[in-house]
Every structure is written in structure tokens, then in C-alpha cells.
Amino acid sequence: MKEILTLINEISIYKNYIEGLPYNPRLKRLLNGKRKAGILSEVLFWKKVRAGSFHRIDFDRQRIIGNYIVDFYVKTLGLVIEIDGWSHDVKESYDLERQKYLESFGLYVFRITDFDIKNNLGVVMKExxxxxxxHYAHR
Structure with a gap:
């Protein structure tokens, strides 16, 4: 039986921990720079989810999975959160390839736009x- 992680709107959310994700240690040196870059949408989102403040769910920022660094990762759910800025408008095939790669491990990917975080953060959090x-409430 799956273990309950939390409740959202009185609905049980079950853990979905994905074992054995690949990790490229050569990307580790890039993490500090990405974190210190202080991209506004990432900072705003992080303030909403850090330290278990979003339904007591633990989010990691800038997590390495394979040859990619994802914006946010929820280990207990196997959930990747990607924030798409203006540069993603010209990287659709790259984003699709990356998403398929992540999903091949059983991960789910939640994509949100930089614009929506800056202008509709309440809506983003509801979405x-x-x-x-x-994806995680197995009724």
C-alpha cells in the first residue's frame, strides 16, 4: 500500500518516489551559478514552496537529473517543475526532448511560464x- 504524503483539499496525496535517477556530477559546478542568478520567477516560486510551506511538500531547487538541471524537484512525488521563460519560445524541440527523457523514468513534469508566475502566482499555485x-491522488 502506498504511503500518504499529505492532504490537498482533504484529498490524500500518495508518495511516488522514483529510485535510481541518473546523475551527472560534472553539472554540479553549474548549480551555484544558477541558484545565485536569482531569476525572479524562480525566486517568487521558491518563496511559495520552500521549507514545506506548500502542503508540507519538500521541494528541491536546481536538481540534477541525468544531463539536465531541472528548476525544481519533489523527490517524494517524482515531480519536476519547469519554469519556461522567453528563451523557451525558440527551444520547443529541446524542451520536448528533455520532457520525454524525464518522463521515461516515470517522472511527471509540470510546466509553468515565467509570465504566469510574475502575474498570476495564485492561479499557478492552484494549477x-x-x-x-x-497525478498522485489514487482514489
Missing amino acids: LEDFIIE
């Missing part, structure tokens, strides 16, 4: 709740 309920 994240809905996404988690849809």
Missing part, C-alpha cells in the same frame, strides 16, 4: 495543486 491531485 499545481490540481496537477498533484490529478
